[in-house]
Amino acid sequence: MDNELGKILIIDDDEDVLIAAKLLLKKHAKEVIIEKNPKKIPFLMNNGTYDVILLDMNFSKDITSGKEGYYWLEQILDADPSAVVVLITAFGDVEMAVKALKEGATDFVLKPWQNEKLIATLSTAVKLKRSYAEVDKLKSAKKQLEDEISKPFKDIIGNSPAMKNVFSIIDKVAGTDANVLILGENGTGKELVARALHQRSLRKDNVFVGVDMGAITETLFESELFGHKKGAFTDAKEDRVGRFEVANGGSLFLDEIGNLSLPLQSKLLTAIQRREVTKIGSNKSMPIDIRLICATNMPLYDMVHENTFRQDLLYRINTVEVHLPPLRERQDDIILLTEHFVKVYCDKYRKDRKKVASSTMKKLQKYSWPGNIRELQHAIERAIIMSEGNTLMPDDFFFLVQKQDSGNETAENFNLDEVEKNVILKAVNKHSGNISKAAKELGLTRASLYRRLEKHGL
Ligand SMILES: Nc1ncnc2c1ncn2[C@@H]1O[C@H](COP(=O)(O)OP(=O)(O)OP(=O)(O)O)[C@@H](O)[C@H]1O
Known part of the structure; x- marks a missing residue:
């Protein structure tokens, strides 16, 4: 027999009822526990979990008010609010049973019961409990997913004219449904x-779904974006919901769109133009x-000229453009961002708030x-x-080594200072920022290499 009913607890002061129920139900359950004394309920609830609990409504002989039944029902639900309780009531007590349903019971059966009816009632109750558990699981998965995809909006820091312009575009365009193209270097x-x-x-209460187009393979593109039906291809073992569908009602962020091949660009264009998708x-x-x-x-504009990016796709996605300037063009923002990240990481690593020396700030700028x-x-x-002091010094950023423009390397430069700076850079680069090794190679002590690094603002 199957174990469909899982673990059952039966509480009834009539021993005959307990034995009859156990005999009947043990063929359908993993375990049947019977109890004559309702006072044991707290102990039983403390020491086990049950898929379904069958509870008598009237314990003391000749008393049919059901008061005891209500009391024990409350105790059970107190101990396990998700408990599934099926009441056993005498014929004529239906009104009482209905009241118990309002108090949180799942169902009731009338005594004497018909075997099949009892099994069916318990089976439905167990399924209900499992579906509650499933709903809870899905709710928590949904919450996690939402937290993940709608990570809390972090402040964008910046006070430079370029960033002020970006803020003003965001303000103007956010409330509209206009397509936005964001251009800028990595990071x-x-x-x-x-x-x-x-x-x-206006879509803020719906999801934000990001897709890294650079990470999607040619073969998985359609399945990933538009979804597929089970059996559509060899590996399609289940139906799959595409990112467009997940983002329905919200925002879809297609990152690294310049990495799409021409055939994929046209598939994407078709979906955007028609505002509909078809699952594989x-x-x-x-x-x-x-x-x-x-x-x-x-x-992207150069790519359009080189015929590697479709012009019609560009015009679909660039209703409004946001240009994010590289950090080297936002000197003032470097100060703000540095202060911001110092605070963030001192808090994260539970360190006292560190200061930043002005020579360090100059180096960072x-x-x-x-x-x-x-x-x-x-x-x-x-x-x-890594730093031990209260103030971040230029040395704490020794690993920031300027890459030289390869064009400059071939040009002859006899300026002694420049030559020294370049040689030091090359040595530090060669040893991946390891100051001891670089100093050794340069024939300097660590201290004098540090002095020279500082002198050159490195
Ligand atoms: N103005 C800013 N203020 C505060 N933090 C910022 C700012 N700009 C970027 N960041 C932080 O820098 C990191 C990189 O930002 P983000 O991932 O948005 O860059 P990206 O341009 O999308 O990068 P990629 O091109 O590599 O995908 C993130 O941790 C982000 O929070």
């Missing part, structure tokens, strides 16, 4: 701006209501930040972890 905050647009839009293996299209935000670090804000963020995190 300039494109995703942050995309999330800010979503958080300030389905012949029905589905309307999609999304706000589209795209981003790239690639020169002089550096070219090829990885932009992401690189600054990581540099500060690293310095906070």
Whole structure:
């Protein structure tokens, strides 16, 4: 026999009822526990969990008020609010049973019961309990997913004219459904701006779904974006919901859009133009209501000239453009961002708030930040972890080594200072920022290498 009913607890002061029920139900359950004395209920509830509890309504002989039944029902639900309790009531007590349903019982059976009816009632009750558990699980998964995809909007820091312009565009465009194209080098905050647009839009209570187009393979593109039906291809073991569908009602952020091949560009264009998608293996299209935000670090306009990016797709996605300037062009923002990240990482690593020496700030402002804000963020995190003093000194950022323009290397330069600076840079680079090894190679002590690094603002 199957164990469909799981673990059952039966409480009834009539021993005959207990034995008859146990005999009947043990064929359908994993375990049947019987109890004559309701006072044991708290103990039983403390020491086990049950898929379903069968509870008598009237314990003391000749008393049919059901008061005891209500009392024990309350005790059970107190101990386990998700308990599934089926009441056993005498014929004529239906009114009482209905009242118990309002108090939280799942169902009731009338004594004497019909075997099949009892099994069916318990089976439905157990399924109900499992579906409650499933709903709870899904709710928590949904919450986690929402937290993940709608990560709290973090402030965008910046006071430079370029960033003020970005803020003003965000303010103007966020509330509209206009497609937005965000352009900027790696780590300039494109995703942050995309999330800010979503958080300030009318769609903010719906999801923000990000897709890294650079990470999607040619073969999985359609399945990933539009979904597929079970059996549509060999590996399609289950139906899959595409990102367009997940984002329905919210915002879809297509990152690294410049990395899409021409055939995929046209598939994407068709979906955007028609505002509908068709799952692989389905012949029905589905309307999609999304706000589209795209981003790239690639020169899309040049790519259009070189015929590597479709002009019609560019004009679909660039209703409004946001240009995020590289960090090296936002000197003042370097100060603000540095102070911000110092605070963030001192808090994170439970260190006293560190100061930043003005020579350090100068060094950070002089550096070219090829990885932009992401690189600054990581540099500060690293310095906070490693530094021992209360003030961050230029040495705490010894690993920031300016890459030389290869064009300059061939040009002859006899300026002694420049030559020294370049040789030092090459040595530090060669040893991946290891000052001891670089000093050894240069024939200097560590202290004098540090002095020279400082002299050159490195
Ligand atoms: N103006 C800013 N203020 C505060 N933090 C910022 C700012 N700009 C970027 N950041 C932080 O820098 C990191 C990189 O930002 P983000 O991922 O948005 O850049 P991106 O341009 O999308 O990068 P990629 O091109 O590599 O995808 C993130 O941790 C982000 O929170």
